[in-house]
Every structure is written in structure tokens, then in C-alpha cells.
Amino acid sequence: MRLFDFALAPNPRRVRMFLAEKSVEIPLVQINTREREQFEESFHAKNPQNAVPVLELDDGTCIAESVAICRYIEELHPEPPLMGMDAKSKAIVEMWNRRVELVGYVAASEAVRNALPMFEDRGLSGVPRGVPQIPALVERGKQTLGRFFGMLDRQLAGNPFVAGEAFTIADITAFVTIEFAKRVDVAIPGSGAENVVRWHGEIASRPSAAA
């Protein structure tokens, strides 16, 4: 088994944090997306969507999509559980992980992809060229990140972690989203997000945050 990774990209970081929390080690292969290596034929054959991370199993099967990789790892290494333990907690973790993705991660991605010069004519992940940046998405993404911090703060006011009592994949997604948003100079608000600040400090101090 090996994981196609890029150390500077946010989605592979989600998987690396997940693996670190599980104490699972998998050999990493770097695909430098800043050098467009994800579009080379040898990698495209592993993931036609031209994106890292990809987990290649020993039988050659390639699993793309960060959460799909995490689910595979969760099945193989159930402890500690990071995706819920029974029907209700699995559903609640899935709900919160998706809320974080759909409100926060999507907004951060839109702001980054449509703002940075390195993504000129590459406004969508995985498409080699021909997708003009849409400047209006930068501002809209930043506004949505404001709503994301509000959503997160209300949830963390009554819960130690994003999906409730236990650390889960939803905390990883939220933490990586916040780190990702720094690329467009968006930070946790100075007021009205005290619970996010407390939680962020706790997550940042876990060994997995360095993964």
C-alpha cells in the first residue's frame, strides 16, 4: 500500500492527520502539483480526476477522494474510532464533516483557486487549463468563511469537538480548512469566535497536527 501525497496541499493533509491519529504508517509518494505532476499519464491512470491524495492498494486498486481513503483506513483500523461507532454517531459525524466541507472547505477552495496567480486559467481542481478564474468567488468565499466560523463557534460553545464529545474526522476537516484559508489571509475572527480559538489551540497541540 502507498499513498500519493503532496506535502503542501490541504486534502492530502486530511489523510495524513487521520493516519497519524490511528498510528498507521503508509509509505508516501510525492506528486508535486505545483509542477503539474498530477496531469502526467502515469498518475492520471491512477486517478482520472488528476488530484491527490490517492491510496494504491497492493492489488493495484486506487482509492481517490480523501474521505474514501479515510473510510478504508477506518475499516481496517477501527481504533480509535474517528467516524462514529453506532448508527447515530456515524450519522452525526458524517453530518458535521459534510457541513464543514460544504460551508468551510468549499469556500476556502473557491477563494484560493480564484485568487492565486498560480491557478490562472485553472479555476477548477483537476482540469489542466481552460477554466478562467472568477474573481467574484474570492469575495463570496471569504464571506462564506465568516459564516463557517459562526457555525463552528455555535457548535463548539456546547461541545468539546466539532461532532460532539469525541475527536473525529470532522475536527480534522475543520482544522485543515482553517489552515487552508490562511492562503487568502483569512484568519479566525478576533471576536465572536472564542470557542473556535479554544478548540483550534487544542487541535494544533495534538501530534497529528504536524503530519
Next chain:
Amino acid sequence: MRLFDFALAPNPRRVRMFLAEKSVEIPLVQINTREREQFEESFHAKNPQNAVPVLELDDGTCIAESVAICRYIEELHPEPPLMGMDAKSKAIVEMWNRRVELVGYVAASEAVRNALPMFEDRGLSGVPRGVPQIPALVERGKQTLGRFFGMLDRQLAGNPFVAGEAFTIADITAFVTIEFAKRVDVAIPGSGAENVVRWHGEIASRPSAAA
């Protein structure tokens, strides 16, 4: 248990199809999003993201997000399995469901939300107002839907269903995406998508397609 639904919206349809495939019946409560009922306080309390579907459990817990609801149902009613059966098949279903969502469903949503007059100043789901439509997203969404049909056709050339040998949640997401895209006059391409046409006909003839 009851499901907050809206008969004309695509996400609740995903859950209704999933329930129909499982032969599970849950009482439905209509939340008319065209009349902005999702923003009323009584519903907002169930899902602060102001969106259907929401599954309310007998203990009052509210599960939002279509796939989170499906996961809960899958855990309670494992047969027939619609989200994989072992580590590898669960990961492959998750990968394909997410590919369909991220390439197809997101593009259809962007095109619809930024094109239809009913969404004026409501360019993002769940936000009551103050989000101007971005016309460039209509064209970009339609172009991405072209890539979606290409991705789907290549996969269905070698597989009876989207995630491989068995009907799964990924087929439901893809089918609802195609039905949703009709709202902006995007249809399955007349050539180069013969496998999608074959598969779409088969899915449309399942009883669950009428759910």
C-alpha cells in the same frame, strides 16, 4: 422518526430513492422551500443550515445532510447494501459517490442557483439573502457537466453501475444529478455518452426512480 422533505428539491429525492431501494417507509413532512419555509424558526432549530432533507429521530436528534441520513438508514437496514459491504467496496462507493457529487452535482447546483430568477440574491443554499448570483458560474457549471458526462460514460463503459457491479448510492446521486441538470436545459449528450444513456434508462425504470 420523520423525514423533512420537499417533493420538488433534488437532495431530498436522493434520500427518498435510497429509502425506496431499502423498502423503508418513513413519514414525510413537506417543507416548501419555494415559500421559504426552511428559514422559519421551527425548522431552523432542526437544521441551522436551513436545508432539507432532515431526519428527526424519536429522541429528537436531527440528522441533516442527505448522505448522513442514508448512512443512518444503511446501518439500521443493511439489506440491500447500498454503501458497500467490506473495506474496499465501501471505499470505492464513497469515492464514486463523491466524484459524482463534486464534479456533477456541484456543477448542476451552481448552474441552477446562478441562473434561475427564483434564486436572485440567494446564490448559496441556506443563506436567506445577500448572496448575488454569479452569471459566470452558469456557463462554468454547464461546461463541468460536460466533463461529468464524460467521466460517467468512461466508467459505465466497463461497469454496469457507477461504483462497479452493484447498484449503490452513487447511482442515486448520479441519476438525481442528471434530473436536476434538466432545470438549466442540460441533457445527456446525443453522442459520446451511449453508456450513460443505457444506464440512465435502467435506473429510470427502477421503482425507486418515482420516489
